[in-house]
Amino acid sequence: MSSSTVRKSGAFDIASLSQSTLNFRRYLVLAAVMVTASLGDVFLSAGMREAGPISIHHLSSLFAALRIPWVLAGIVLLTAFFASYLTALSWADLTFVLPATSFGYVLIALLSKFWLHETITAGRWAGILLIMAGVGFVARGPSYTNHGETTFHESPSRTGALEGPADCAREHSA
């Protein structure tokens, strides 16, 4: 059933319609979100440790911190995170993207164990299992809630959230 059919009929609750809009490239975008966000936080943390405590009376010192290489590297990674995050939000719900990309926390914990040889306590293993369960729950469900809205320069195609992932060749032939 096409989205337009659903809208015309008026017999269905459009807001409750959801479906998966994911393909391989979009899974890569979600992977980029999780990796850049985690590494960006780690780099920023290293940079701010270098900067030391900043007093509320000298907030301008925050701008001076922007000259620290770790902070700059963190900002570059977080910019990459932002670009991939925006892309993901254009074809998936906020409540899908956030849990689905939380696997980055697990990635950092596993890197710290196998690369930095840090100890992972039982509590942390429990945390890893909980996050993986959360990712599993959300990944098996629909990624997008269709509100049936027609939006920015869109004619029929934006409602194509129900048509599945974009394909440039198909777009041009349409």
Add this chain to the structure above:
Amino acid sequence: MTHAARSAVWLMIGAIVLFATVGDVLIASAMRQVGDFDKIRCRTGLFGAILAVLGNVRFLLGVLSMALSFFSLLYALSWAEVSLVAPASAALTFVTNAFAAKWVLKENVDRRRWIAAFCVCAGVFFLSR
């Protein structure tokens, strides 16, 4: 850490969560208005897609809120351990975002998504201990 210092850190975490949630909701709403980024890029190229996003008021307000969250995070990180600030703010943001997505964005936050949000929130909490 004294009681006053602990309260100050949690106040900073509260500010990070508030600004992050408002920013996330505004940006998600903006991207929903703009439409599927991949399709716009197919039609107008990457530059056209970027312009479509940058011309959206909700997006700009969302970025402003995210910037406030970012500077709150920088400020908090200069006072408290990253192992407390980053996971605590991230964990709380998962829950506040789920509520905001349901009531503001009208997303279909079904039982599966609630469980996922609370699993990730608890997982981040345990991971930070």
